Amino acid sequence: MTIVGASTLYPWLGAQATEAEATQAIKQIVGASKIRSGRVTLDIPPLVENGNSVVLKVSVQSPMTLDDHVRAIHIVAEGNPLPNIVSFHMNHRAARAVVTTRVRLSDSQRVWAIAQMNDGSYWQGFAATLVTLAACTE
Amino acid sequence: MTQTSRTLVTMPATAKKGEVIDIRIIVQHDMESGFRHTELGELIPRDIIREFVCTYNGEEIFRADLHPAIAANPMIMFSTIATESGTLEFNWKGDNDYASSTSGKITVT
Amino acid sequence: MMPLKLFTCFMVALFGLSGIVFAESFGADRQSGYALMSKQTQAMQDDPLQNPATFWLLDGQTIWEQKAGKKDVSCAGCHGDAEQSMKGVAASFPKIVNKTLLNLEGRINLCRTEHQQALPFKHESKSQLSIATYVGSQSRGMPIAIEKTPEISPHLEAGQNIFEQRMGQLNLSCAQCHAERAGLKLAGNTIPQAHPTGYPIYRLEWQSVGSLERRLRNCMTGVRAEPFAFDSQEIVDLELYLMWRARGMLVETPAVRP
Numbered sequence: 001m002t003i004v005g006a007s008t009l010y011p012w013l014g015a016q017a018t019e020a021e022a023t024q025a026i027k028q029i030v031g032a033s034k035i036r037s038g039r040v041t042l043d044i045p046p047l048v049e050n051g052n053s054v055v056l057k058v059s060v061q062s063p064m065t066l067d068d069h070v071r072a073i074h075i076v077a078e079g080n081p082l083p084n085i086v087s088f089h090m091n092h093r094a095a096r097a098v099v100t101t102r103v104r105l106s107d108s109q110r111v112w113a114i115a116q117m118n119d120g121s122y123w124q125g126f127a128a129t130l131v132t133l134a135a136c137t138e
Numbered sequence: 139m140t141q142t143s144r145t146l147v148t149m150p151a152t153a154k155k156g157e158v159i160d161i162r163i164i165v166q167h168d169m170e171s172g173f174r175h176t177e178l179g180e181l182i183p184r185d186i187i188r189e190f191v192c193t194y195n196g197e198e199i200f201r202a203d204l205h206p207a208i209a210a211n212p213m214i215m216f217s218t219i220a221t222e223s224g225t226l227e228f229n230w231k232g233d234n235d236y237a238s239s240t241s242g243k244i245t246v247t
Numbered sequence: 248m249m250p251l252k253l254f255t256c257f258m259v260a261l262f263g264l265s266g267i268v269f270a271e272s273f274g275a276d277r278q279s280g281y282a283l284m285s286k287q288t289q290a291m292q293d294d295p296l297q298n299p300a301t302f303w304l305l306d307g308q309t310i311w312e313q314k315a316g317k318k319d320v321s322c323a324g325c326h327g328d329a330e331q332s333m334k335g336v337a338a339s340f341p342k343i344v345n346k347t348l349l350n351l352e353g354r355i356n357l358c359r360t361e362h363q364q365a366l367p368f369k370h371e372s373k374s375q376l377s378i379a380t381y382v383g384s385q386s387r388g389m390p391i392a393i394e395k396t397p398e399i400s401p402h403l404e405a406g407q408n409i410f411e412q413r414m415g416q417l418n419l420s421c422a423q424c425h426a427e428r429a430g431l432k433l434a435g436n437t438i439p440q441a442h443p444t445g446y447p448i449y450r451l452e453w454q455s456v457g458s459l460e461r462r463l464r465n466c467m468t469g470v471r472a473e474p475f476a477f478d479s480q481e482i483v484d485l486e487l488y489l490m491w492r493a494r495g496m497l498v499e500t501p502a503v504r505p
Contacts, residue, residue: 047435052454085205094216103209105207132435134436147296213297
């Protein structure tokens with residue numbers, strides 16, 4: 001017997017609700033600014049082994065110089081109970097805008113990465129992944 | 139959740155000036171999400187690490203704001219330029235007065 | 248339509264009357280659950296600084312050196328440096344101690360009560376998991392070494408019977424998934440052969456370190472059977488059979504598993 005998430009039983013409710021929350025969370029980050037697609041790559045396994053711990057790697061194309069660098073990377077989930085996952089803050093001294101961490105994903109979903117540049121511009125990328133329950137849970 | 143715990147860092151002890159070094163850090167913490175229930179149906183309150191700060195000779199070079207969706211026993215990998223010899227300090231802060239830290243010395247030639 | 252005799256043989260071969268239809272994997276055919284994991288999870292196991300079980304290991308090291316009980320003596324007080332004295336020990340458990348079959352946790356508790364005169368560690372307590380991880384890790388990389396002695400044979404047989412016996416509301420035996428269908432999928436996961444090479448493990452599902460007994464009880468809950476009690480004869484017999492079935496495979500403690 002497999003337990004399915006709310007967004008699967010009532011897809012018109014669950015998925016839309018959390019997608020809207022994700023959009024709202026992203027709006028709170030960028031304000032009125034426009035977000036451009038590109039430069040941001042989000043690496044998540046397409047099928048996760050266990051939603052409790054998923055390795056997530058975000059990379060942003062940037063020369064990372066004093067004049068042109070990434071100031072922050074925000075990770076936002078469309079299918080989690082809360083949209084915000086983590087925000088990384090850095091400066092040109094990072095040399096590479098590449099950060100890896102382990103996150104929780106509660107359902108199959110799209111995850112967004114929003115990069116904020118020092119010139120105030122925003123860039124975004126996303127990755128979609130499938131999350132199933134373990135066969136033997138407690 | 140206890141108010142402090144171990145945190146382990148991997149970073150090189152030496153580097154050439156201008157070299158990019160990789161830093162990996164892990165901390166022991168359940169990251170209680172606040173969405174779990176006991177067997178009796180009671181909600182287990184949120185108890186997570188909220189912030190990670192890394193300083194290099196006192197200057198902040200990297201910071202992270204954590205939310206419940208960060209997996210238990212958080213791990214972060216990031217990088218920085220080896221600018222000068224000194225100490226990198228790593229600090230975690232969280233709910234219920236949680237705080238833990240560690241440091242690493244680097245010799246830059 | 249094939250002749251009835253041939254058809255019957257075919258059906259028997261396909262479904263079996265009882266027990267194992269497909270031959271159990273032996274020797275080089277055996278595969279640790281490690282091989283089924285993603286590269287990232289494998290890296291998590293291989294690198295102590297990415298493996299959260301390291302924290303339990305360090306706590307275990309602290310316990311090893313801590314005086315305890317009425318005798319006010321530490322593990323180190325009798326056993327000295329664990330890296331020397333505990334080398335290969337976990338790889339040989341479960342084993343018979345004073346006519347009783349004990350797993351590693353049971354043996355540690357025997358030391359606690361007899362030699363330290365301290366209270367035994369409770370199952371799945373942080374202390375027990377930490378010391379078991381610390382002692383277990385001293386066998387990392389060594390082959391599992393369970394010998395089939397006359398003393399151990401009845402327990403081994405009992406364990407094998409449990410492994411092959413259908414149980415629970417789902418009426419499934421361990422063998423049906425882990426011997427006959429290892430490598431096939433169950434609910435999106437690949438079924439492992441169930442060799443306990445890395446216990447105590449950091450299981451992503453638990454977000455914590457846990458013992459083999461905990462995992463076996465999970466499996467039993469999974470087939471809707473009443474789980475064997477901790478330290479019960481059945482569960483230790485089953486542990487023995489699984490470790491014997493995995494003999495020669497390398498210890499991975501502390502492993503990471505999904």
